[in-house]
Structures are given as C-alpha cells and as structure tokens.
Amino acid sequence: MIPESSERDQQVFHRHRPLLFSVAYRVLGTAADAEDAVQDAWIKWSAADRSQVADPKAYLTRIVSNLALERLRSARHKRETYVGPWLPEPILTSGDSAESVVDAESVSMAMLVVLETLSPLERAVFVLKEVFGFSHAEIAEAVERSEAAVRQAAHRAREQVRGRRPRFTVDRSRQREVTERFFAAATGGDVNALMELLSPDVTLWTDGGGKVRQAMRPVVGSATVAAWFAAIGTVAYQGIEPADRKAELAEINGGPGIVFSAPDRVIATLTFDFDADGRITAIHNVANPDKLRAIAEGTAHRLGPR
Structure with a gap:
C-alpha cells in the first residue's frame, strides 16, 4: 500500500x-x-x-x-x-477554441525550427x-x-x-481548408490544384535522417514542389506501393497536418506554414522513423497549459 x-x-x-x-x-x-x-x-x-x-x-x-x-x-x-x-519530432495535439493562438504558434514546426537557431x-x-x-x-x-x-x-x-518568424494570423478554419485541398490534390495527383495552393517560393523540407531516402537539401518553388507531391500517388515510397499506403488528416503541432501510414507503421508526416493570404509557404516532411514514435503512439498533447 x-x-x-x-x-x-x-x-x-x-x-x-x-x-x-x-x-x-x-x-x-x-x-x-x-x-x-x-x-x-x-x-x-x-x-x-x-x-x-x-x-x-x-x-x-x-x-x-x-x-x-x-x-x-x-x-x-x-x-x-x-x-x-x-526537423523537430512531430507530436499530435488537441487544440480547441479555448487555446490561444500563441500556444499553437509556439509549438508549430516552423517555430521549433526557428528556436533551433537560438x-x-x-x-x-x-x-x-x-x-x-x-x-x-x-x-x-x-x-x-x-x-x-x-x-x-x-x-x-x-x-x-521576430526576424526569422514573421507572424501571420491565419485562422484555423482557413488552415484546415487549405490542408484538405492540398490533401485531395496530392492524393489525386493534381499538379494544377497544388500550384494554386502553394506560394511561388514555397520550400519543402524533408527529414529522413539518413534512415530513409529524402531530399538532402530544401526543395524550392511551387512547380517543383507540386510535381514532387503529385508523383507521390503514383510511385512506391519507402518500398510501399500506393495501394498499400494510407493518408489521414490530423492535428500535428498545433495545426492541420497529414499522416502517411503503411499497414504496420507510420511512414511520414506533413505540416504546413501559411502566409497572410493562406497560401502554403513551407512544408515540413518528417520521415525519419526514429522521429515518428510519438505519432505512432497516438497520444494527443494539449497545446498548453500555461
């Protein structure tokens, strides 16, 4: 006792x-x-x-x-x-209307990347x-x-x-809408629809940690990034055919994101950064299996508490 x-x-x-x-x-x-x-x-x-x-x-x-x-x-x-x-290790979060914008921003992938420079x-x-x-x-x-x-x-x-992270206030409903449209365009291989959602100078950051094949440098530009994602639905990824993969929307690090899974494991996450008009300015793709355990466990963390 x-x-x-x-x-x-x-x-x-x-x-x-x-x-x-x-x-x-x-x-x-x-x-x-x-x-x-x-x-x-x-x-x-x-x-x-x-x-x-x-x-x-x-x-x-x-x-x-x-x-x-x-x-x-x-x-x-x-x-x-x-x-x-x-890139930081992504986590599932469970924000609600009571959570402040500051809480969501402070745990975003983009902010955590900036904090790495301190x-x-x-x-x-x-x-x-x-x-x-x-x-x-x-x-x-x-x-x-x-x-x-x-x-x-x-x-x-x-x-x-402040110098590295200008703050744009894009409400959650707009973020989710753009993410859902990106999800549909990427899984459908629609390059034109992807281009409409991306800022011209959008940057894709991919983290494989040497464990899985990923781009070793940032991929820049809407045409290149759109082509990258349009191809995902047609080619094997980490040896897994498109028919054997599942993609789901999820709240990751305080904002809408996408989780890609194989039958036996999580294989990657996507999170997004937006400009003032709601266009995607940055995409963070984490595929290092060592960084996907928290997502695979399925525990959602609160953004706060203060």
Missing part, C-alpha cells in the same frame, strides 16, 4: 506533468527527450525534501528546465552532424517567458542565472525570433 504522503506527491506531480512536458518539448524539440526529462524530473522530485517546497509548480518547472537545458547542450553536436535537414539558454528563456509567462526573476531561478543575464537572453531571443 502506498503511503498517503507518497500518493499525494504523485498526484501533485501528475497534475503538473502536462506543463512539464510542454516546457521540455518546446526547449528540446523532440518528444522522446522531453519524456526523458520529465521522467528525470520525477526522480528528482521523489528524492527531494518536499516539505521544504512552497510552490511545487515553480519547483518542478525549475527542475525540468535545467534537465532540458542539459539535454539540449549534449544534443547540439548530434544535430550539427545530422544527415540532411534536421543558444540553449536563449531558447529556454524564450519558452518560459513568451509561452508560459514566467517573470524574469522566476526564470533566473529556474535556469540558475542572474536576472540581468536572463533579461539579455530574452531580448536577444525575441529579436532573433
């Missing part, structure tokens, strides 16, 4: 677990590493003198932020030597300040830096994100 205090401590941790995953995932960009950081946070929480913890939420956030920072620093070298473009400290500070609304003082305690250092990191991160 679990002692009452231990059961209560488990309940406290379980209550904050979605927040801890949300922080770790945005800092790390991979679901597997985020889950590991949360598990390590549980070990530290279990070993701590919890009678001295006045604010469990702040305490747990501080633990998971530091753990995520450590993991990110060690992961940087692997990402720098990655085969082909490195230093580990800048990334952690940006996530805690801009997404979760922590004060500079709270963040300083969480990442074990001075408040002045945190303010500087926050300013640098904000400027860099």
Whole structure:
C-alpha cells in the first residue's frame, strides 16, 4: 500500500506533468527527450525534501528546465552532424477554441525550427517567458542565472525570433481548408490544384535522417514542389506501393497536418506554414522513423497549459 504522503506527491506531480512536458518539448524539440526529462524530473522530485517546497509548480518547472537545458547542450553536436535537414519530432495535439493562438504558434514546426537557431539558454528563456509567462526573476531561478543575464537572453531571443518568424494570423478554419485541398490534390495527383495552393517560393523540407531516402537539401518553388507531391500517388515510397499506403488528416503541432501510414507503421508526416493570404509557404516532411514514435503512439498533447 502506498503511503498517503507518497500518493499525494504523485498526484501533485501528475497534475503538473502536462506543463512539464510542454516546457521540455518546446526547449528540446523532440518528444522522446522531453519524456526523458520529465521522467528525470520525477526522480528528482521523489528524492527531494518536499516539505521544504512552497510552490511545487515553480519547483518542478525549475527542475525540468535545467534537465532540458542539459539535454539540449549534449544534443547540439548530434544535430550539427545530422544527415540532411534536421526537423523537430512531430507530436499530435488537441487544440480547441479555448487555446490561444500563441500556444499553437509556439509549438508549430516552423517555430521549433526557428528556436533551433537560438543558444540553449536563449531558447529556454524564450519558452518560459513568451509561452508560459514566467517573470524574469522566476526564470533566473529556474535556469540558475542572474536576472540581468536572463533579461539579455530574452531580448536577444525575441529579436532573433521576430526576424526569422514573421507572424501571420491565419485562422484555423482557413488552415484546415487549405490542408484538405492540398490533401485531395496530392492524393489525386493534381499538379494544377497544388500550384494554386502553394506560394511561388514555397520550400519543402524533408527529414529522413539518413534512415530513409529524402531530399538532402530544401526543395524550392511551387512547380517543383507540386510535381514532387503529385508523383507521390503514383510511385512506391519507402518500398510501399500506393495501394498499400494510407493518408489521414490530423492535428500535428498545433495545426492541420497529414499522416502517411503503411499497414504496420507510420511512414511520414506533413505540416504546413501559411502566409497572410493562406497560401502554403513551407512544408515540413518528417520521415525519419526514429522521429515518428510519438505519432505512432497516438497520444494527443494539449497545446498548453500555461
């Protein structure tokens, strides 16, 4: 039988677990590493003198932020030597009308790609300040830096994100409509319909991680990208014939996306970035099997909580 205090401590941790995953995932960009950081946070929480913890939420956030920072620093070298473009690990999400645009934007593939350009400290500070609304003082305690250092990191991160990630407000219904039209055009091999949905300078990023064959460099331009997707319905992909593949619409990283599956596994995901007119400006195609486990598990994560 679990002692009452231990059961209560488990309940406290379980209550904050979605927040801890949300922080770790945005800092790390991979679901597997985020889950590991949360598990390590549980070990530290279990070993701590919890009678001295006045604010469990702040305490747990501080633990998971530091753990995520450590993991990110060690992961940087692997990402720098990655085969082909490195994209974040996609996750299924379950947004609703109560979720804010900021929550959806902060977990989008495009934003996570931009966050990769920040230093580990800048990334952690940006996530805690801009997404979760922590004060500079709270963040300083969480990442074990001075408040002045945190303010500087926050300013640098904000400027860099603003420069690389102009914000376009495209409502979810419009995003879904364009995604559904793309889905129909791609599965039907309709190049002209695809061209209508794509920005002239659209960029396709493909991540196979050296495990499956993908484009080693970004594919640019509406004609080239449209031809790429129009061919999908007519050729074998990863050795799987079109008749043996299934494509489904799903909410991925806060927006509409597409999941491609074989009878025995998930083989790829697509997510999209849109301009102010609702045209597709970027497509992120993740096919590295090591990055598709979270999608295959089928667990949908909330965009928040704050």
